[in-house]
Amino acid sequence: MDHAAFINIRGMEKKDMKNIVKNTDVILVRYDELALKSKNVRTRYEQILVRNIKSMLKAEGCNFSNITREMGRIFIHSGDPTALKSVSKVFGVVSVSPAYTCEATLISASKSSADIAGDILNEGQSFAIRARRAGNHDFTSRDIGVACGDAVFEKMNRNVRVDLDNPDVEIFVELRQEKGYVFTGSVRGVGGLPLGTQGKMVALISGGIDSPVAAWLMMKRGCDIIPLYLNNDPFSDETTRQRAMDCIDVLQKWSPHKKFTIYEAPHGENLLAFLSNCNNRLNCVLCRRMMYRIAGGVLKMEDAHGIITGSSLGQVASQTSENMLAEMYGMEYPIYHPLIGLDKLEITNMARNIGTLEPSTKPATCCMAVPEYPSTAAKPEEVIEAEKLIDVPQLVDNMIKNIKKFTL
16 A cells, blocks of 8 residues: 555655654554543553554564553654554554654743754745643643744744644644654554454455455454455366465455464365256355355354455346345355445455555456356245255365365
């Protein structure tokens, strides 16, 4: 993901931002939804978020000395400019700012504000001080703004002006109980909930564009994923499998704290059974039902809580509302479709930002068991009748016996 596009700086070139980052000594990390949780839950989520931040920084080789927490903020003690991009990729992080540490006094904050202004504010430009405080102080946020604004005026020999509505440069001053922080902008994070706060999910990964995006979205909601690949051999080949593994490898980079446990199940025998015994127009629906059954088996083995698919309503024949009802009919576990209301362009753009688009669009053999005219309105009762023509329990048992479990 190109997070450089997320830099939210007014009146500053990217090279100026880089120079500012080099001289900062702390990174402010903001979160959103965590603040709405009860005290105990919030504390636990914050601890998980800090763990995930540390894992990401270490995985990407960023230098930092310590990570501390205060109410509503996490502080990474680092002057490494590469840490900004790394932290912005941690689920749960809303934004990050490279900041200067100062004493929690008007004098210290004013000096830091003036020093920053001297580096980034040009004569004739406008500026605004965005002030806030936390803790017990004998001054108000307005007092902070006035003091820091006056210091900037003096530093610039009064050749600048204040514009609170549309300034060329914004200087943010945040004075907390023990320390103060002064900064000039932020990098947007991915948001969501910290990975690992919402249990585990089995993610069906086909290697196409959609399923990795669906898995990523559930990771964003705090779910650790267990990738499951259904190998269609002989109705597909190694190119399809490799595409899926490459997508899983990209998703793994978003989860540095924990290695994925990957499952691969043989699915070709099931497809052959459908082709040999059932109305071939139902192949896609029957295929999905077998996928859910083996995913349910993995769910039990891993003590997971649900199954993730890349289905988008109406995108292909198997994803009509009628077929989705038929394929999920009688299934035992929750099945999640995070892409259900998105169109292909939206999903493709997300895949590009996540990093899975390139591997998921490599040349590969399409499934050769797809019928020429698949049913778009299968009925649950006709699917149940079709399954009576094959030995479903035996097929599932064969998949479980021959399933592979590994890490990349």
